[in-house]
Amino acid sequence: xxxxxxxxxxxxxxxxxxxDIIAFILSELKPRGKMLTPFNxxxxxxxxxxxxxxxxxxxxxxxxxxxxxxxxxWGIWIGFDVMVGVAxxxxxxxxxxxxxxxxxxxxxxxxxxxxxxxxxAYVFYAGAIFLDLGRWWNITNPLFxxxxxxxxxxxxxxxxxxxxxxxxFVEFSxxxxxxxxxxKVRKFLGSLTIGAVVVGIALSTLHQAGLGALFMMAKGKxxxxxxxxxxxxxxxxxxxxxxxSMVIFEGSISHKxxxxxxxxxxxxxxxGILIGLSRGCAVAMFVYFFAQTLIFIHGWHWSLLNTPMGxxxxxxxxxxxAIPCFLFFxxxxxxxxPLIRIAxxxxxxxxxxxxxxxxxxxxxxxxxxxxxxxxxxxxxxITLAIIFTEIWVFRWIVTRMPVFEGSPxxxxxxx
Amino acid sequence: MxxxxxxxxxxxxxxxxxxxxxxxxxxGSGHAKALPANETTEFMGxxxxxxxxxxxxxxxxxxxxxxxxxxxxxxxTSVLEKIRPTSEKQWTLVNRFQTEKGEVxxxxxxxxxxxxxxxxxxxxxxxxxxxxxxxxxxxNCMGCRFCMVSCPFDIPKFEYDSAVPKxxxxxxxxxxxxxxxxxxxxEACPNEALTFGTRRSLIEEANKRIYGESGKYVPHIYGEHExxxxxxxxxxxxxFEQIGFRTDLGTTPYPEFSKGFLYSVPIxxxxxxxxxxxxxxxxxxxDDVRTKQGGAK
Amino acid sequence: xxxFTYVDIFATKGVEYLLVIAALLLFIPFWRMVxxxxxxxxxxxxxxxxxxxxxxxxxxxxxxxQGHSWALPEQGDLVRVGIDDFAQKLVGKIDAIQLPPVxxxxxxxxKGWSLRAGSKTIDMLSPVDGKVVGIxxxxxxxxxxxxxxxxxxxxxxEVQAPKISANLKNLLSGGLARKWMEGVRESLLARMNYNxxxxxxxxxxxxxxxxxxxxxxHWDEIVKEFLLTS
Numbered sequence: 001x002x003x004x005x006x007x008x009x010x011x012x013x014x015x016x017x018x019x020d021i022i023a024f025i026l027s028e029l030k031p032r033g034k035m036l037t038p039f040n041x042x043x044x045x046x047x048x049x050x051x052x053x054x055x056x057x058x059x060x061x062x063x064x065x066x067x068x069x070x071x072x073x074w075g076i077w078i079g080f081d082v083m084v085g086v087a088x089x090x091x092x093x094x095x096x097x098x099x100x101x102x103x104x105x106x107x108x109x110x111x112x113x114x115x116x117x118x119x120x121a122y123v124f125y126a127g128a129i130f131l132d133l134g135r136w137w138n139i140t141n142p143l144f145x146x147x148x149x150x151x152x153x154x155x156x157x158x159x160x161x162x163x164x165x166x167x168x169f170v171e172f173s174x175x176x177x178x179x180x181x182x183x184k185v186r187k188f189l190g191s192l193t194i195g196a197v198v199v200g201i202a203l204s205t206l207h208q209a210g211l212g213a214l215f216m217m218a219k220g221k222x223x224x225x226x227x228x229x230x231x232x233x234x235x236x237x238x239x240x241x242x243x244x245s246m247v248i249f250e251g252s253i254s255h256k257x258x259x260x261x262x263x264x265x266x267x268x269x270x271x272g273i274l275i276g277l278s279r280g281c282a283v284a285m286f287v288y289f290f291a292q293t294l295i296f297i298h299g300w301h302w303s304l305l306n307t308p309m310g311x312x313x314x315x316x317x318x319x320x321x322a323i324p325c326f327l328f329f330x331x332x333x334x335x336x337x338p339l340i341r342i343a344x345x346x347x348x349x350x351x352x353x354x355x356x357x358x359x360x361x362x363x364x365x366x367x368x369x370x371x372x373x374x375x376x377x378x379x380x381x382i383t384l385a386i387i388f389t390e391i392w393v394f395r396w397i398v399t400r401m402p403v404f405e406g407s408p409x410x411x412x413x414x415x
Numbered sequence: 416m417x418x419x420x421x422x423x424x425x426x427x428x429x430x431x432x433x434x435x436x437x438x439x440x441x442x443g444s445g446h447a448k449a450l451p452a453n454e455t456t457e458f459m460g461x462x463x464x465x466x467x468x469x470x471x472x473x474x475x476x477x478x479x480x481x482x483x484x485x486x487x488x489x490x491x492t493s494v495l496e497k498i499r500p501t502s503e504k505q506w507t508l509v510n511r512f513q514t515e516k517g518e519v520x521x522x523x524x525x526x527x528x529x530x531x532x533x534x535x536x537x538x539x540x541x542x543x544x545x546x547x548x549x550x551x552x553x554x555n556c557m558g559c560r561f562c563m564v565s566c567p568f569d570i571p572k573f574e575y576d577s578a579v580p581k582x583x584x585x586x587x588x589x590x591x592x593x594x595x596x597x598x599x600x601x602e603a604c605p606n607e608a609l610t611f612g613t614r615r616s617l618i619e620e621a622n623k624r625i626y627g628e629s630g631k632y633v634p635h636i637y638g639e640h641e642x643x644x645x646x647x648x649x650x651x652x653x654x655f656e657q658i659g660f661r662t663d664l665g666t667t668p669y670p671e672f673s674k675g676f677l678y679s680v681p682i683x684x685x686x687x688x689x690x691x692x693x694x695x696x697x698x699x700x701x702d703d704v705r706t707k708q709g710g711a712k
Numbered sequence: 713x714x715x716f717t718y719v720d721i722f723a724t725k726g727v728e729y730l731l732v733i734a735a736l737l738l739f740i741p742f743w744r745m746v747x748x749x750x751x752x753x754x755x756x757x758x759x760x761x762x763x764x765x766x767x768x769x770x771x772x773x774x775x776x777x778q779g780h781s782w783a784l785p786e787q788g789d790l791v792r793v794g795i796d797d798f799a800q801k802l803v804g805k806i807d808a809i810q811l812p813p814v815x816x817x818x819x820x821x822x823k824g825w826s827l828r829a830g831s832k833t834i835d836m837l838s839p840v841d842g843k844v845v846g847i848x849x850x851x852x853x854x855x856x857x858x859x860x861x862x863x864x865x866x867x868x869x870e871v872q873a874p875k876i877s878a879n880l881k882n883l884l885s886g887g888l889a890r891k892w893m894e895g896v897r898e899s900l901l902a903r904m905n906y907n908x909x910x911x912x913x914x915x916x917x918x919x920x921x922x923x924x925x926x927x928x929x930h931w932d933e934i935v936k937e938f939l940l941t942s
Contacts, residue, residue: 063575070500070572073560101695134558134573134580138539141555147540153673154561155538156680194695202687206680213676217532217565217669220661232676282746290735297728332746 021180028400043388050385053378054131062134065378071364072373074132079359081128081383083211084352085121087235090243092118092168093204094280096197106276109266112175112403113254114247116394119168124390126161131382153213160207167200178411179401186411208239215358223362225304225313228295231358237291241284242351244277248344254404261404271337278332278340281347285325292317309365316357320350458529458548459592460614460638460646461601462621463522465658466631467608470495470509470520477603478507478524481588498659499523503572506585507600514653521658522600522609525550525570525585526638527646532669533562533571541582542571548614548646549587556582567642567664587646617648624650643668770796770893771863775883778892779837779940781824782863783883789876791840793824794867795858798896799836802935803829804921806855811847811868818844818871820879823941825868827855829921832932835941838871840879846870896938 034040057065068075091114098104099111130136142148142158149155170192177186212235219227228234255262255270304310327343330336360373398404472489479486485504487494495511500523507524527550533542534550541556552571558580562571574580588598596602601609610617621636637655638645641664649660656662774782780799784792800806808828818824824838848867851858858866873879884892900922923931 059578061574061576061578061580063577066575068573068575070502070563071569073563073573097691101691101698103695103698103700132559134560134575135556136558138555138557141539141557145539145555147555149536149538149540151670151673151677152536152538152561153676154536154559156677158538194692198688198691198695201691202684205687206683209676209679213673214561214564216672216676217536217567219669219672220567220664221564229672229675279746283743286739286742290731294728294731294735297725297731300725329742329746333748 021182024180032399043391046381047385047388047392050382050389053382053385057131057378057382058136062132065376065382067373067376067379069371069373071367071371072360074359075373076356076360076375076379076383077128077132079356080352081386082125083355083359085125085128086208086211087239087242087351087355088246088348089118089121089125090204090208090239091247092171092243093201094240094243095247096171097201100194100197101201106269107273109262109269109404110247110251110273112172113251113398115168115171116175116397116403117246117250119165119172120390120394122161122165122168124386126165128383128386153210153216157207157210157214160203160210164200164203164207167196167203170196171200174407174411175401175403178407183410190411204239205236209233209236211235212358218363221364222358223304223309223313223365224299224301225296225309226358226362228299230291230295234288234291234295237284237288238351238354241281241288241347244281244284245344245347245351248274248277248281248340249348252341254398258398258404261398263405266404271335274337274340275332275335278328278343281343282325282328282332285321285328285347289317289321289325292321309362312357312361316350316353320346320353324350456546457613457615458527458646459587459611460527460548460617460648461587461598462610462612462617462648462650464608464610464624464650465519465521466650466652467606468509468520468522469606469608470511470518471605472509473603473605474522474600474609475505475508477599478585479505481591481599482506482586501570501572501584503574503581503583506583510659512658514657516653519651519653519658521649523659524600524647525587526568526642527585527587528642528668529644529646530642530668530670532565532567532642535670535673536561536565545589547589547592549589549592550584550646551586551589552582552584554581558582565669567661567669614644614646614648621648621650640666642666643671770889772886774863775839775880775885776889776892777820777837777839777883779821779839780938781836781839783839783871783873783879784867785876785880789842789873790845791842791871791873791876791879792867793839793869793871794863795827795836797863798893799935799939800858802921802923802938803827803834804924805829806858809852809855809858809868811852812844814844814847816844818842818869820882834932834935834939836939837941839883840871840873841875842871842873844869845872899938 053065062068066075066077095107095111095114099107130139133139142155143162170189173189174186174193177183177189209232212231212233215222215227215231216229251270251274255267259267305314324343324346327339327346331340331343364372402408472487475487476489478484484506487505487508495509498510498512499508501508507522509520509522512519512521527548529548531542531544531550534544536542537556538559538561539555539557541553542550542562543553544550558573560571560573560582562582563569563573570584572583574583588596588600591598597611598609601611610620612620618636618639621639625632625634625636631652633651633654635651635655637649637651637660638647643666649655651658770776774784774796776782776796780796782794782796784794786792806827806829810826810828810833812818812825818838818841820839820841821837823835826833826835828834847869851866851868860866921931921935923934
């Protein structure tokens, strides 16, 4: 069951020299398919504009491009690109747990795409962090040197991001080896998978929670309905259903766009996969909702509910957590695929709102709107450019490497 | 697919590599370590008596002059009509408050906390609590602005308009302290509103004033216990909320809020891989003798 | 300090424990309900499932190969061979059958004959080893009849099988065959994936075969999967 245009590489037995491999990769760089689709044009223009804005930002400083201020040091590059992006990438550690640790065959057909998305998400959101750093030339200081602020949550996050990218890369590397036709390498890399998965899950637990722990010292700046010492736990639990929702969302798109790469068995099994993911989301959101309720009761801030921020809090908790949880629940029980997709989108909006609330909206909530941080169009364009570039890279990889189609026969894995 | 020795060792190796950075964590990093007796240095601080401040703003000038910042025109008193925060151009300034006891002038700057949130936040040790109590910033900073998020007093200011931005805040004139001099603002104050000394002696002095001149001061030294204690201490004749101080900060040092998470890191890095590999081994099908069911597979 | 409300922030109030207990109690039915399909769906599936197992008749005296062909030993070492009810209902209307010529050899577990439906050709595995000594000419002329009685009148081959006892050891019969068929039924249901439109509400089998209603384009792949000839 080889990929649609498997080149001779997959069946060639002889040893491939480095020159052959480089030549092959260079030949693969040529674009395929229609160039001037609406998506290509819009995303392409955004990427080009974004590139110019990035150069401008590097040359002139953050103030020239962003609306960050002394009151609001973190904006959408942190609050959205990093916080939301990393939450959405949580599908990788959840599904690798299910597929490799628990040895469930059910999700086998989507695991590679999910790991690839996780890897790309972290690489690109590390890029977003790089852009957000005021003194970006010092970015290696937490990694090399003799002045490690090891008591900083951000220090741990930096290291975890780096190690996690490596783990994801190791998990994805068998696909690359198959693409390049390197059999011995492929075999070796396959043996590393379970180790990388296990380390990846431990790292993910910590940095998902860690992104929340960043705000522990912002006590007094974050509205009491959102500030709790349990933010790290909440971030971790929400990353589970955020990731799975993203898998549902992105998978639905990929299944349409790349449907010629997916064999019919995987197409047929897809509904079953969606129902399984829906179950996972429903359970995780049930737990999360009750955890939030418990935290609310612990804080006992009843009087705050009857304020504008209180209504906003209820909107997030009821409208964007409890309701999608129920929709996932019903979708799983009745096999209602459209309902599951709606639930996934609502959940993703809820995660975006939640992360933005903690980092920007409920942050110094007393400051009037006229003095608050609202992202500049340049920040938004750069964010979009990063996302589009990630999609382009994803597309490039998926159309050439065996991500959706099965492994070539010589690499069939025994589970 | 069961686990073989090779895979296990690989997993363990990667796991240990993952734990390595956590080993750099020093346990109990929220608390200042005790120095050996011959090296003991006391934290220095400044006592600000707001009943003595006349709002001349000589401290603002002296600070700017001493550190190469833009010297403010202290003759222009119109700026006092609004409450100003410190900025990337001004490490310290005086604000004027209208209170029940008339005008009160309050000097604002970095509080030089005993256990600073910014120092705990800084992942490259650019923010450092010096042995003499000064909290200083250094150029190996990455510009991540996590210190700004973590400061309960919102003191660190960032040079957004520069391509080579710095974090700007009061350094307790650390270079002058090295030479045995007093901070520039303290030297410049004509009315002894600012007193420089060890934190211990300042608290003694503050208590003397409170109990010596009964009724004059609110019986509270701001900064004695707030957020675990700060280097800058304040006395006031009016309640502190009326002169721009937050009184809801609590007495817990800010680094303590991250402790729970930080302590869980080595534990998770240790337990998760072992647990997960254990589950993976337990679900191995290598020993199965079940025959496959007929039909499609 | 004025304006300071005393809340013992470290105390876990009793009501929090009550909430935890309530949450755990609620979680039990939640978990059970989310793990299975809704009763309505389940009952619909269940009502059809017995029908499915009734559709797939498994006469007791036959021996079945896992590729859904059967063997019926007759006198001596003669064996009658055919396709089972499941295979027929999966494929639906058969346009033509290609049988091996009389005198040729068939091998247990290897391709025995093929069926043609529409533009697709499906191979099937022979349940026994031996020499073909007879073929069902009537069926060759009217292959649509195979549905009417896949076991009796719609036999395909008469085979002389010298190793008949050894062959039969590899085949399923009686209780084992029933168990196997239940497994096949589960696989089919999983394949159908809640697309219960593949079978009509009254439990009838579509004429053009179940496979075509599960996956219209690639139905032959499904069939080959179940018949073990992919």
